[in-house]
Amino acid sequence: xxxxxxxxxxxxxxxxxxxxxxxxxxxxxxxxxxxxxxxxxxxxxxxxxxxxxxxxxxxxxxxxxxxxxxxxxxxxxxxxxxxxxxxxxxxxxxxxxxxxxxxxxxxxxxxxxx
Numbered sequence: 296x297x298x299x300x301x302x303x304x305x306x307x308x309x310x311x312x313x314x315x316x317x318x319x320x321x322x323x324x325x326x327x328x329x330x331x332x333x334x335x336x337x338x339x340x341x342x343x344x345x346x347x348x349x350x351x352x353x354x355x356x357x358x359x360x361x362x363x364x365x366x367x368x369x370x371x372x373x374x375x376x377x378x379x380x381x382x383x384x385x386x387x388x389x390x391x392x393x394x395x396x397x398x399x400x401x402x403x404x405x406x407x408x409x
Contacts (some may be wrong), residue, residue: 299340302388303385303388303389305383306384306385306388308387309381310378310381310385313374313377313378313381314374315373316378317371317374317375317378320367320368320370320374321371321373323363323367323371324364324367324368324371325371326363326409327361327364327367328360328364330356330357330360330363331357331360331364332359333356333360333363334353334354334356334357334360336380337355338342351399351400376397
C-alpha cells in the first residue's frame with residue numbers, strides 16, 4: 296500500500312515521539328542503575344551511623360531502584376517495538392513507491408523506444 300505524503304509525514308512524526316520515549320526511558324534505566332550502585336557500594340552517602348537505620352535505607356533504595364529499573368526497561372522495550380513497527384511502515388511505503396516509479400519509468404522508456 297502506497298501512502299500519501301501526508302501519511303508518511305504523520306508516521307514520521309509519530310516515529311520521532313516513540314524514539315524520544317526510547318531516549319527518556321534509557322536515561323531512567325541509567326538513573327535506576329546508579330541507584331542500585333549507591334545502595335550496594337556507597338553506604339556513606341545514606342549512612343547515619345545507626346546500623347539498623349542504614350540497612351533499612353539501603354534496602355529501600357535498592358528496592359525502589361529495582362522497581363524503577365524494571366518499569367523503565369519494560370517501557371523502553373515498548374517504545375523500541377513501536378518505533379520499529381512505524382519505521383517498517385515508512386520503509387515499506389518508500390519501497391512500494393520506488394517499485395511503482397520503476398514500473399512507470401520502464402513503461403515510459405518502452406513507449407519512447409517505439
